[in-house]
Amino acid sequence: MNTQELNKVNLNPHVSVDCVILGYDSNELKVLLIERKYSEENENGQAHNPKLDIALPGNLVRDDEDLDTSAKRILKELTGIDNIYMEQFRAFGNPNRVRKEQDAEWLKTMRTDPQARVITIAYFALVKLEDYVPRADSFARRSEWYPIKKVPKLAFDHNEILEQALQVLKFKVTHYPLGFELLPEKFSLGQLQRLYESILGDDLDKRNFRRKMKSLKLLIPLKEKQQGVAHKPAELYMFNMKVYEQLQGGILK
Amino acid sequence: MNTQELNKVNLNPHVSVDCVILGYDSNELKVLLIERKYSEENENGQAHNPKLDIALPGNLVRDDEDLDTSAKRILKELTGIDNIYMEQFRAFGNPNRVRKEQDAEWLKTMRTDPQARVITIAYFALVKLEDYVPRADSFARRSEWYPIKKVPKLAFDHNEILEQALQVLKFKVTHYPLGFELLPEKFSLGQLQRLYESILGDDLDKRNFRRKMKSLKLLIPLKEKQQGVAHKPAELYMFNMKVYEQLQGGILK
DNA sequence: ACAAAAGTGTTTAATATACACCCATGT
DNA sequence: ACATGGGTGTATATTAAACACTTTTGT
Numbered sequence: 382m383n384t385q386e387l388n389k390v391n392l393n394p395h396v397s398v399d400c401v402i403l404g405y406d407s408n409e410l411k412v413l414l415i416e417r418k419y420s421e422e423n424e425n426g427q428a429h430n431p432k433l434d435i436a437l438p439g440n441l442v443r444d445d446e447d448l449d450t451s452a453k454r455i456l457k458e459l460t461g462i463d464n465i466y467m468e469q470f471r472a473f474g475n476p477n478r479v480r481k482e483q484d485a486e487w488l489k490t491m492r493t494d495p496q497a498r499v500i501t502i503a504y505f506a507l508v509k510l511e512d513y514v515p516r517a518d519s520f521a522r523r524s525e526w527y528p529i530k531k532v533p534k535l536a537f538d539h540n541e542i543l544e545q546a547l548q549v550l551k552f553k554v555t556h557y558p559l560g561f562e563l564l565p566e567k568f569s570l571g572q573l574q575r576l577y578e579s580i581l582g583d584d585l586d587k588r589n590f591r592r593k594m595k596s597l598k599l600l601i602p603l604k605e606k607q608q609g610v611a612h613k614p615a616e617l618y619m620f621n622m623k624v625y626e627q628l629q630g631g632i633l634k
Numbered sequence: 635m636n637t638q639e640l641n642k643v644n645l646n647p648h649v650s651v652d653c654v655i656l657g658y659d660s661n662e663l664k665v666l667l668i669e670r671k672y673s674e675e676n677e678n679g680q681a682h683n684p685k686l687d688i689a690l691p692g693n694l695v696r697d698d699e700d701l702d703t704s705a706k707r708i709l710k711e712l713t714g715i716d717n718i719y720m721e722q723f724r725a726f727g728n729p730n731r732v733r734k735e736q737d738a739e740w741l742k743t744m745r746t747d748p749q750a751r752v753i754t755i756a757y758f759a760l761v762k763l764e765d766y767v768p769r770a771d772s773f774a775r776r777s778e779w780y781p782i783k784k785v786p787k788l789a790f791d792h793n794e795i796l797e798q799a800l801q802v803l804k805f806k807v808t809h810y811p812l813g814f815e816l817l818p819e820k821f822s823l824g825q826l827q828r829l830y831e832s833i834l835g836d837d838l839d840k841r842n843f844r845r846k847m848k849s850l851k852l853l854i855p856l857k858e859k860q861q862g863v864a865h866k867p868a869e870l871y872m873f874n875m876k877v878y879e880q881l882q883g884g885i886l887k
Numbered sequence: 888a889c890a891a892a893a894g895t896g897t898t899t900a901a902t903a904t905a906c907a908c909c910c911a912t913g914t
Numbered sequence: 915a916c917a918t919g920g921g922t923g924t925a926t927a928t929t930a931a932a933c934a935c936t937t938t939t940g941t
Binding site for chain 1: 902903904905906910911912913914
Binding site for chain 2: 475
């Protein structure tokens with residue numbers, strides 16, 4: 382029995398997991414979406430009526446796995462992203478989650494029980510975008526980072542799930558110093574501030590922001606500056622993992 | 635088709651809801667649990683080997699209902715409690731949720747598909763304990779308020795669910811003024827403080843606590859005092875719903 | 888008179904907010 | 915020389931924390 386057969390046998394037809402993976406680049410928040418191309422075949426085995434569906438990475442859970450494990454497996458299978466910390470944030474169980482005709486069609490081609498009512502458990506994670514350049518693994522589908530502001534209509538209730546994930550992020554970022562999760566290893570205070578501003582949708586006072594961040598003792602100043610910028614080059618910092626973990630954990634395990 | 639038959643037809647075998655209903659009385663937190671008495675019958679139709687199971691109120695969801703609706707329905711059916719605001723707080727999906735032999739036995743007597751792997755969506759709510767005196771409705775099972783510190787071993791992973799609900803409460807109560815939900819209509823500042831102390835597991839400064847509470851403008855002082863207490867009688871207060879709702883909503887809808 | 892909880896203010900420390908100018912670099 | 919974002923300090927207001935004695939009632 383290969384992996385795919387095993388999956389079919391063990392998949393729970395009523396419970397799925399969807400992953401909201403957020404990254405940050407070029408001063409904007411992005412979300413990782415998968416593009417599901419599929420086409421129905423006619424009696425001659427030829428593809429016709431090709432469709433493109435854009436969705437959060439997600440799938441049915443297996444009956445023998447924990448929800449957290451399932452989320453990790455599914456993300457890996459669909460995008461190649463491995464070994465990141467994800468956090469469950471909400472179950473979505475509207476019986477009308479499958480509203481669009483296109484969703485129903487897709488289910489018919491992909492699921493053994495396309496009529497089943499599915500509850501989905503939504504996960505979210507913050508990643509350094511640079512670490513996860515979309516690539517077409519043998520198993521992975523085509524995945525792509527979409528700027529939050531340019532996210533199109535998604536499958537099922539995925540727009541709503543994304544919306545709520547952003548609310549969660551907004552909340553968390555004001556209570557825990559999570560910004561670091563989204564930035565490259567070396568970053569400037571300006572970058573950090575712009576990140577916060579784009580998450581919170583609000584301007585922050587530069588001097589107060591810097592004082593606050595420095596008071597947290599989470600920044601390690603590097604003796605290094607930006608290169609080749611048309612203004613005074615910024616000092617670069619690293620993030621002090623040890624202090625962060627001692628604080629309370631937050632999103633990191 | 636009566637209600638019970640309808641239920642059987644429509645129940646989703648893989649998704650359940652469990653409710654953590656918290657109350658406060660005699661200076662301690664309490665949780666509403668149901669006692670499931672059941673017995674296997676032998677070939678003569680006689681009951682033998684009677685069992686008592688204590689659990690959170692919960693059951694499978696119906697395929698045609700929203701999770702929130704399901705939680706409300708199930709709570710009503712099991713305890714008679716109606717029309718309270720409940721909030722989803724987490725999905726529990728450990729494949730080993732059914733560990734104890736007793737749980738497996740119970741499932742056999744109650745479920746059409748006792749082997750199914752079930753994910754449960756946990757809800758929690760705060761209620762004025764005085765409003766919900768357990769009573770044996772025609773449909774309701776025997777339910778009882780248990781002091782948090784005296785909760786016995788519960789069915790499935792219900793002890794873990796309860797534990798997490800208490801963490802959620804602890805968090806929420808430090809961010810939103812929810813204490814009121816748990817007190818009778820008229821209460822003293824001393825009662826309110828003791829409530830907070832028992833939730834947070836920590837002593838609070840009396841003068842600072844009172845100043846804080848008064849600054850929130852959520853208390854309406856009544857021209858009324860405690861009666862028949864062997865000390866200076868406390869002023870009684872009511873809770874100002876309007877101001878609270880304007881604040882942010884919190885747990886109230 | 889005593890026990891028991893209610894009620895009350897002030898001082899100090901910590902934290903948050905508002906605000907404006909000079910600096911280093913590339914073009 | 916100018917445009918661009920980097921970098922810095924101080925004064926004021928708000929909020930949090932620490933702390934002890936008097937009052938009212940029932941027994």
